[in-house]
Amino acid sequence: MKRFFRLDRRGFLIGAAGVALAGCDRISESDQAQDVFDGVNELSYKAQRLLIGADRLAPEFAATEISRNFRANGSIDPKAPSYRELVRDQFTSWKLNVGGLVEKARDYSLDELRALPSRTQITRHDCVEGWSCIGKWKGVLLSTLLDEVRVKPQARYVAFYCADRLGADEAASNPNEAESDQETDPDEQPPQTGAALDDPSTHSYETIDLIDARHPQTILAYDMNDRVLPVAHGAPLRLRVERQLGYKMAKYIMRIELVESFAGIGRGKGGYWEDRGYDWYAGI
Incomplete structure (x- = not known):
């Protein structure tokens, strides 16, 4: 009997992204090549928006399918x-x-966020490195907060500013990768002191557009697997944007800003990893 290999769309995109990003440091050395990839990323973004639509849901799973050991991505402490x-x-x-x-504009305590209507979902976290885990998340819909603060018409993106600094935090889930993304010029590296580590301009950040921000599965999670979100997974609050790869899901969120453009944030590519060669739109 013949056996056929079946590759679903999410699996294909994860594998392709892993292969492409494995050489992103070398590729980024060529401005011309980077321009080509930026164009391809924009084309992919528009095509997926057209084909998938704004509200198509990511797969959800049964409680029996939750991963026993859910790996932490990015910074863990x-x-x-x-x-x-x-x-x-x-x-x-x-x-x-x-x-x-x-x-x-307004501030929310953790108790105030917990008092708002919540959503619980069991979804798969797909990492660009090729691994996946299934977890249960509970949190407030991002759209609820956007409605409360009343977004102005000129806003196009949501920026998330985080407490972690991947190049400086000693404990990362992939230390070799984190170290490789530090600046090599010692004059450009701030000293590893409390003041430098507390400088928000050196911390990681992420951005998504308002389509994903208002998606019915996009939540700010404060619980994981029926427990308070642990530090390794982004406490007190992390983003879950289920139709994108894991590096888009900001952890340790401290502040959210509605912006017209992200060109003036970080290196202008829309996120910590995007500033280092990853695609801004990581849809799967």
Whole structure:
């Protein structure tokens, strides 16, 4: 009997992304090549938006399918003194600021977020490195917060500013990869002191468009697998944008800003990893 190999769309895109990004450092050395990839990424973004639509759901799973060991991606223990203080007081003093191009910016405590209507979903986290895990997430719909602050018409993207600094935090899930992304010029590297680690301009960030921000599965998760979100997975709050690869799902969120463009944030590519050669749109 003949056996046929079946590759689903998500699996194909994850594998292709892993192969492509394995050589992103070499590719990024060529401005011409980077321009080509930027164009391909934009074409992929438009094609997927056209084919998938705005509200198509990512697959959801049964509780029996939850992964016993869910790997943590990116940073797992931010070293910024301000974040360590939040961990010590169990995030009771933490506040999420939502501002930028909105009519009414406001701050939310963790208790206030928990008091809002929530969504629970069991979904698969697909990493660009090729591994996947299934987990249960509970949190507030990002669209709920956007409605409360009343987004201005000129806003196009949502930016998430985080407490971790992947190049400086000693504990990362892939230390070799994190180290390779540090600047090589020592004059450009801030000293590894409390003040430098607390500088928001050196922290990781991420952006998504308003289509994904208002998707019915896009949540700001504060619980994982029926427990409070652990530090390794982004406490107190992490983004779940289920139709994209894992590196888009910002962890340790401190602030959210509505912006017209992300060109003036970081290196202008839309995220920590995107600034280092990854695609801005990582749809699967």
